[in-house]
Amino acid sequence: MSAPAPSSPAVVEAAPLPRQEEVLTEAALAFVAELHRRFTPRRDELLARRAERRDEIARTSTLDFLPGTAAIRADDSWRVAPAPPALEDRRVEITGPADRRMTVNALNSGARIWLADFEDASAPTWENVVLGQLNLIDAYRRRIDFTDERTGKTYALKPDEELATVVMRPRGWHLTERHLRAADGTAIPGALVDFGLYFFHNARRLLELGKGPYFYLPKTESHLEARLWNDVFVFAQEYTGIPYGTIRATVLIETITAAYEMDEILYELRDHASGLNAGRWDYLFSIVKNFRDGGAKFVLPDRNAVTMTAPFMRAYTELLVRTCHRRGAHAIGGMAAFIPSRRDPEVNRVAFEKVKADKDREAADGFDGSWVAHPDLVPIAMASFDAVLGDRPNQRDRLREDVSVAAGDLIAIDSLDARPTYDGLRNAVQVGIRYIEAWLRGLGAVAIFNLMEDAATAEISRSQIWQWINAGVVFENGERATPELARRVAAEELAAIRAELGAETFAAGHWQQAHDLLLKVALDERYEDFLTVPAYEQLTG
Secondary structure (H helix, E strand, O other), X not given: OOOOOOOOOEEOOOOOOOOHHHOOOHHHHHHHHHHHHHHHHHHHHHHHHHHHHHHHHHHHOOOOOOHHHHHHHHOOOOOOOOOOHHHOOOOEEEEEEOOHHHHHHHHOOOOOEEEEEOOOOOOOOHHHHHHHHHHHHHHHOOOOEEEOOOOOOEEEOOOHHHOOEEEEEOOOOOOEEEEEEOOOOOEEEHHHHHHHHHHHXXXXXXXXXXXXXXXXXXOOOOHHHHHHHHHHHHHHHHHHOOOOOOOEEEEEEOOHHHHOOHHHHHHHOOOOEEEEEEOHHHHHHHHHHHOXXXXXXXXXXXXXHOOOOOHHHHHHHHHHHHHHHHOOOEEEEEEEOEOOOOOOHHHHHHHHHHHHHHHHHHHHHOOOEEEEOOHHHHHHHHHHHHHHHOOOOOOOOOOOOOOOOOHHHHHOHXXXXXXXXXXXXXXXXXXXXXXXXHHHOOOOOEEEOOEEEOHHHHHHHHHHHHHHHHOOOEOOOOOXXXXXXXXXXXXXXXXXXXXXXXXXXXXXXXHXXXXXXXXXXXXXXXXXXXXXXXXXXXXXX
């Protein structure tokens, strides 16, 4: 006998939002409740498995390809499902949160894909969660526009054939949604809330538009987590009567453990897989997190010194391209995070040259597309991929059989000829405080020093502070990384921000709170797995 249908989850501790009833329908909430009943227990088991694996890494200071899945890696016969027409050409993808302005601008940007982000680029206030869903519903029904309050200019959607295809990113498995609880009082994973509401409301409409419900899957740490997502997809399609294989997922390989399971991740999702993506900052964060007590050879230098040409990063990206193309999947490159300056043409010139070089390299390496954070970067990235692809939609036929990556190559951090610097510490503190303050105000994508920063950059910033202190790093100026030094630098940064903003504006923000939270997650002896977990406890709304 099948289990009785669960009661719809209840919205708790949240003020009513405009038009929320269009998103939080009885039918949609019942679907989310069923996802929760069926899949949250497995989610919980997999989170526990993450901790066990991390303990093993702490004991061994190494990782290897899984012996138990060697047959999957060796089998040349299997491929992922053919890409649907809307995902054949992914040469440029733009990313950003699903607020109303970004929704219009991203769809109109000229990029082939828009990653509509409910994860690292979105602080999960209930308003962002619900109204982000509403904005996507409105976009697919062409009833969305945006007026800039400052200029009075109105932005409307271009014709359908000119709009980017949406690939939606739900939250990672580790985050819960405190505003939505099941009948038994348990909090529902944010991943199931974001996926469930989006899929339920939009899957059929997207099929009518010649597209489909497409997803980016973040923070995946193992093929077993990919298997869980695949089971979610199978159930969701059955529940709504959508054809099997309609859902397509691109997995971000942004954890070091997932880098050793790329074949297996694609295999688990093979009927729903679209590709893999190289997520730079979260990947570095994951290396620090997992090997934080592995000694000097795992100490990363300043984050800006770790370019994609570093040997261990080259091993990661080249293995990703080879694995994807061997299995008929797209390989998507990393983020160009530069935000153009409206006042400094020279800053733009230098940055655009770096973006072009980065995208030229990715296209030459065999990637099928790449990410940008700003519409002005779309033409630059497009030109890099146009030069290699021409009229072809992708280069999945480039099998990169010349690539051979050993297990040790992916964690050869000491192959990089660079060291942490005092300026790197100061930059980590600056970015950490400024990002966390904006996040606590409900902003997940924040322009800081001409770069679009999201939660991943805050994670690598606070993790490097933690690692450098615990490794006893001595900077080039002779100062040792200590909690006292971090506190001093943070105090100086807070004073500089107060002077920059003025006392009144400073007081209206969350600066002291952000300062305190950064120091907590950077200095506590117990390393916090995700900054966003304690930050969520302080997020209002």
